[in-house]
Amino acid sequence: MTNAIELRQVTKYFGGRCAVHEVTLDVPRGEIFGFLGPNGAGKTTIIKLMCGLLRPSAGTVRVLGEDPVAPDATVRRRIAYIPDSPYIYERLTAAEFFDFVGQLYGVPADQTARQREEWFDRFELTEAADMLIRDFSHGMRQRLIYASALLREPEIFFVDEPFIGLDPKGIRLIKTLLRERARAGATVFLTTHLLALIETLADRVGILRHGRLMACAPIATLRTLSRGTGSLEDIYLDLTGADHEPVV
């Protein structure tokens, strides 16, 4: 299986502060990779490095075989980044925003219309299609962002805290969709603090602490490597403890 994401000794400094320290990581195509770590561990910085929004201070980042910050990189058209508070045009209606994204990515109009009907129905946005987004709740905005990301069928989903603001039904829907996408060959790279969800969703888990990758393995393997023997929560707390050595 080829790798969708390859990080080699990636380090990122902000001024004199090291946010990411020599992280090496491979994520194969079609995998759901869960990225865990305490607040400020560097998870979002790594996602931004992979999306090409930031440039590494040292090391190399390859996403779908390309350097995402290269001037001629086409990779950004093939990925979707869904941050925890995504930007969205408040004074457009949901349908207009969806169509706008379709036009941005060159999706034919008839295909956009078909997909809008399908995804709005699935995300229960049909009745709100002609409402201004500024009147949407956080959960509805998240659903719209997912719908517009799915429209263009990206090869990698970078999802930062995907379940914030979603009700249990919404969480179930997102989980199902991410699994479906992975089965279809897309890679999902997600960060969350909801360990129980990662446990049921992710194929592999990476644990980050102070910018260092402390562990990267399937949960079952982590159980054997870690001093903890219980749930992912125990493993996580054990590996992010002050005195633990990396088990990557």
Place this chain on the structure above:
Amino acid sequence: MNPSYERPPPAGLRLLFRMDWREAWHSIGTIRTHSRLKLGVIAAFTVLLPWGLYALFLSGLRFLTSLGGIGLMLVRPLFFVFFLGLGFLLVLSSAVIGYPAFFRSAETDWLRLTPLSPSSIALHRWFQVSALSAWAYFIVVIPFAAAYGRHEGYPARFTIILMAFSLPFVLLCGGLGVLSCLILGRWAPRGRRWRILMVGLLLTAFAAVIRPSSASVNRDGELQAILRYIAPGLRLASHPLWPSAWLLEGVWAAAREEWGRAAYWWGLLTSTAALAGVGIEAFGRRHLAEAWLRAGETAAHIRRRRLLRRWPVFLWNDWAAIATKELRLFLRDPVQWSQGIFFFALLAFYFLNLRTLHYHRLEPVWRDFIAILNVFSISAVVCSFASRFLYPQLSLEGQAIWILGLSPGGIQRAYRIKLGVAIAGLGLVAGALAALSSRMLQVDPVTFWAAVGLATLVSIAAAALSIGLGAVFLDLRERNPAAIVSGFGGTLNLVLNLAVMIGSTVPFGLLFHMRRRLEMAEPTFHRLLAIGLTGVMAVCLAVALVAGWLGGRALRQREF
């Protein structure tokens, strides 16, 4: 996988403009959902402001004509100065708006991840920034053009012609502002030492420009003073290399129906604006991606400044804590401090240049009049600043208000501290600006203290009104300060601020005018001035007390 990404992106710029148009259209469509008071105020101002400005400009032009030869000689140079000044303001305003739009905007981050080319984003931002920085230009220029056209007996199309020339002028100035902020973002050196060096260079350049005249006050007559000192300075503004001069030459040629000449100037202006666009497109293509990456390398770690830790030692602990927090938040929010600079530093720059313009050599009556006009400018800026930045302060505490509410002093004490900090801060700035203006004009002590007192009193009322009404119309859910300000409470606050400003300063302008017109005796003038100041003090302090009390009461009665 969807192969659509293989296709070239559609005409990105056209798509972004279409999206802008849709957003604007929806904004117009939702007008009916706004409060009636707000709509009424906007409608009234939409009608009254242009008419008021038109009447003001027309009477000013008539006044200049009434002066005879010297007045007629001044009209054209003043036109050049006016448009040159507007051009500089447009460039500065575009740079100030442009930097956060390019490097600190969530929308830009989102667009960076789309297939849009950086040059499309740069060009779109150029148009957006130019439009945002130019709306005030059009509000001022349309009545000015109408007044001038009528005064000179030009046909009604004069105003339309000026607008046709204004469009490329605005885009050119916006382009220069955008290019300067892009160059800054891409190549400006980073680091503390470089920042200190840059500030030092700027201050040196600033000092070199100002060069206040050290000559003693000359008691020349008005006419001689204007001819000798002011008129030569005005000639600089009509230099043929200024785009503002191209605009005016073109407009005058069109007014004289010299169409070929007018087309030449319009062509020159438009092609230069297009050249700015070519520059922005080229920058976007070659350097913008690198500038964005560079902006992402900014140090997130903020050095705790010793000065900020030590300055409030004379205050009680909670006063010091809240005052320091407010100051830190202000200094770390580029939107706030850049607009603060924009508001106040331009005034300070103008006041520091009063002697370069030789205004201090005018007759004392004129200097006093200018000092009071400057107080009016300070008050206008103070009221705008208070309405925009102080009013939403409490609401922006948002979900963190419990930190203040559960502190030992409680929300009431936190509110009083915010009130005190706002009054002290704004009062000091306004008083200092009035003192600077009066000092540069070398007015007598009576006028000096009247100007300082008046500016300080208006700022006290403006600060108290904005914080007090901000507490009355508290909105803890909204995170966007612009949305908070544009609500019912924000509109009411703006109207009351303007009422206080006009009610407090205009009578003094009239008093100084009457002093000259009626050749009022000094004792009579001083008596009227004292009465006026006492009245303004009573009104401003009453407004401050009532607004402060209303805000406190609203917080007491509120369930959080």
